[in-house]
Amino acid sequence: MTHIKPWLKVATGAILATSVAFTASGCTTTDAPSGDGEKSMTYWSMWTETEPQAEVLKTSLAAFEKDTGVKVSVQWQGRKVLDKVTAGLLSGDVPDLVDQAYDALGTALVKTNQLEDMAPVLKEEIPGEDGKTVGDVIPAKYIDNLPTYDGDVKNYMVPYTISNVSVFYNKANKVAPKAPKTWDELLANCKKAVEADMACIASDGDATWANSYWFDYLLNRNGGDGAFKKLVEDKTGASWDDPAVMETAKQIQNLVDSGYIIKGYDASKYPEQQNAWAANKALYYLMGSWAPAETEKYAAEGFDYGAFNFPTTSESSTTADDVISFGFAVPKAGKHTAEAKQFIAYFANKDRMGEISTVADNLSARPDVEAPAQLADVATILADNPSRLPNDGVSGDITDKGFNATFEQLWLGKLTAEEYVKEAKSAMVAYWNAKG
Amino acid sequence: MATPALPLARGRNTGRPRASMSAIERSRRRLFWPMLLPALILMALFYLIPIIYAGWLSLNEWDGINEMTFIGADNYVRLAKDPVFIGSVINTLKILFIVGIVTFVFAFALTMILRDMMGKKFVRSVLFFPTLINAMVFGIFAGFLFSPSGPVNKLLLLVGVQDPPKWLAQDNLFNMIMIVMIWSATGYFTTIIMSAVDQIPAYYYEAAGLDGAGPWAKFRHVTLPLAWDVISVCAVLWTMSSVKVFELILVFGGSTAKAPPTSTWSTALYVYQAAFGTGGDREFGISAASAIVSLLLVTVLTIGLRRMLRRENIEI
Incomplete structure (x- = not known):
């Protein structure tokens, strides 16, 4: 057995102590120097x-x-x-x-x-x-x-x-080259698309943040400016009884039930269906104005990027657009x-x-x-x-933790409009209850 | 870390000095603090102090910038009322128990097969391989592999499956996450358990074989008891790592910097979302409270597991 020399012990201790000191003081930052008088x-x-x-x-x-x-x-x-x-x-x-x-x-x-x-x-x-x-x-x-x-x-x-957020489409498409101004016109174009064996709306099921643009815009058209904010910030949940909310939910359910949303959207990961849209597999895509830049390399030949403001649902609807x-x-x-x-x-x-x-x-x-x-x-x-x-500019985790989970069910066709309104109301009340 | 104490060190350094102590023991004793102190300081600096600070933070409301406001146990009350947090705890327990049990069953089965197999070293390397890959890679690739028109469904179509499962549908998301976890953890634990099994002398198996034991009986009466200590350490390791599962869920369920659906959140993800979530609300108090709850959860479960798996040492 070798005997450990005293100096070796001291040296070992010193090295360890120094290493600790270095580790502890490792992360200090200094400001970039600026010369005297220099702006x-x-x-x-x-x-x-x-x-x-x-x-x-x-x-x-x-x-x-x-x-x-x-x-x-x-x-x-x-x-x-x-x-x-x-x-x-x-x-x-x-x-x-x-x-x-x-x-x-x-x-x-x-x-x-x-x-x-x-x-x-x-x-x-x-x-x-x-x-x-x-x-x-x-x-x-x-x-x-x-x-x-x-x-x-x-x-x-x-x-x-x-x-901004608007509905993007290929202006060179043969199915419905004219951009719709009203919701009914959009639905009519959707019908044409389906008849031409093409999906109407592209959507990735996991991108609830993007799919909820449909709800947000529709509610804005049905219920006026600030309707979404009022809805999700209402701690009592009473705003969910507003007929405009039910109307919005029914319009979404109609899109799902009519088969207007691209097949497989309920099992796809963003941006798969976004790319499918650029490849002319769907007519419309409601997305931020970054969509053309993101889809450029997947776009079909001759794809001519166009966009129209989200349609109105009635004559009194606002035409505000998301900025x-x-x-x-x-x-x-x-x-x-x-x-x-x-x-x-x-x-x-x-x-x-x-x-x-x-x-x-x-x-x-x-x-x-x-x-x-x-x-x-x-x-x-x-x-x-x-x-x-x-x-409507609502911030924080209201959408992530409160709104999204039930909306996702509506968008994916697992809840009817009536079931959705009921469940979303209780989910939002529970969210606010936990917020204290 | 719950490693068995070395016999030589057991009970030595804490007792009073004895006159009959040998020179080696005395020098060991002198080295005790110099050797321990650095680790102790690092532990205190990077574990104990942050935990104590998190405990304090959990009793406050804080946005990370302005003054903290002391609110007592309010954060814990909010957590108890938050269906998302309760869902996160349930998901964490699902990962711990379902993924854990399936992983260990697979690991045992592989151990039974691998022990007598030809080329077992190669197979072990292959099994270990998924452990080396960052979980995030799975998350990203799954989107490609399992997409409606992806390779998996194309393959299924070739063999005649017309209506393949909706792999990435929201309902399946958490199950998919669990499957990926099982896949990546099985190789890791198989490798550790196999290294313990390698230490078991072959004559125990030969003797068992002569007594008419089949593979299951050999596993039950030879492998399991003799590898028990390692298995119980693996169980503890799994418990601790399962509570920390985070990045796989974030990548698997999230899309472009957005939060994954709340139905897939684990407690670790909840902690992250509260502090640095995509919504931008910086709720460090809630975040710390949920971290403390997770810590308590893993502590209680680890202690419980250790007690359950404790037994006398067996000499090989």
Whole structure:
């Protein structure tokens, strides 16, 4: 047996102790250094570095640095950027500029009062545009209907790109080339599609978030603006007795019963049926305006992307369309908020924001920028109709934990309209009961 | 970790020093704290303190940014009233018991077959293979394999099945998740149990064979008792890992960054959704409370299982 030398024991102990100390102190972060007197700002982006949107921003950021002398340090964080910002708020490591969709900003930073008021930025002049202000070029309807999430600030975001939800179709289709304006016209086209041995509506059974757009829009047309919000936020469940809700449920059941939804939708995983739609297997697809970009490689030859606003169900129906805006926000805790706001105004310039359309193939928040060809119809829908928010902007887990499970049953044909209304009502009451 | 204590170390380091202690024992004793302390510090830092903090957090309402508000046991009351949480607990128990029992039955059956099989080393490697693959890969591939026009249904069509099952229908989703779990866990536990079975001297089986024992009797009277300690450790390992099942459900049931249907949630997924869910509500209090409930669940089940499976050591 070898004898362990005392020095070896001491050395072992020291090595172990040092390793622990290193492990414990391993993760410290430091701010990017900024020289004395040099202006700087940090931007954490919702895009990843290789995305075309990042290319657009890179170009403008470089020009901004050159024109203003403000040094910009960027982190291309991706869609989870706000999780990092939330964590950064606790450690004091906060960017001066962030971007995301209004709803992501809302629940993470607006509700907790972490964002600066952007109202003054809307009054800022845009460099290179002869006195035009940011508020002059970005329509107020994209900003005015943003929910405040019980926070103090109303204008917490300056949108630079817009998505919407509308019904997409192939304009070159032979079955029903004319876009329907009313629900009855849509059903008539569905009938034609089925007779031509084609599905009418594409849907992936697991994408309840997308399938519920049908319910949300129909209820909006039947019950008016705010009907969805009223329905799911009613803790007593009484709103479920509204005849507009039953009518909506019956319209959905009719789609299912008539076999208008693509075969196999109840057992498919998103985006399988989305791709099937692009391959001309179904006539219509209710989806966000990212659908053309996502389906491009699966599209049948000669597929001509078109879109129409969700049909009305009666003469008094609203024609509001779902707008999802993505934009810049400035955390209060940032150290260079003035520079961040300066960049927002700088980016609002038509040439710079226009690249969102010309380079990234998205819709820019400026209506005077020409839309990419695939989204030309969407741009028209946005221009011609009042704006609303998908699901009336309800936030949090209301849909995930309260609404979705029963709606899924209706959409998949497992519940009739009557059964659905009854079960959904009790599910929402149970949800609110647990919310306390 | 519930590994059997080494005989040499048993009872040594906690007793008072004895005059008759040998030099080796004395040096061992001196090394006791230097060797233990790093692990202890890491344990405290990364396990104990977070658990205590989670316990405190579970009594508060907190959005991750603003001040915490102390609300006592309210979060636990909310959990008890939340049908989604209750469903998550039931799903976790289904994973623990149904997946666990089926996995172990398969593992035992494979052990019985593999012991006398030719090329068993190769077969064992093949069986172990699914363990090496990240569960998320299954989640992603399942969408392709089992889609209505996917390879599985095409194959079934070839053999004459006109109306194949709706594999990915919402009703089947959780069952599919359980099947994938069984598939990936069986190889892992078979490998561990087989390594214990390899230690059993062949003459026990020969003697049993001479007494007229068939494969089942050999398994029942030789393999099972002699591999019992390893099996009970496997059972504990399974209990702990089943409560943590998370990523498979997230990928299998979720679609493009959206939450999977609540009917497939496990408690681990509930914890995640409450804190970082797609809805954006950051309810760290509820999240911590559900994590504490999961911890209690696994503790009670592990202790219960250990007691149930405890028995005297058998010398081979």
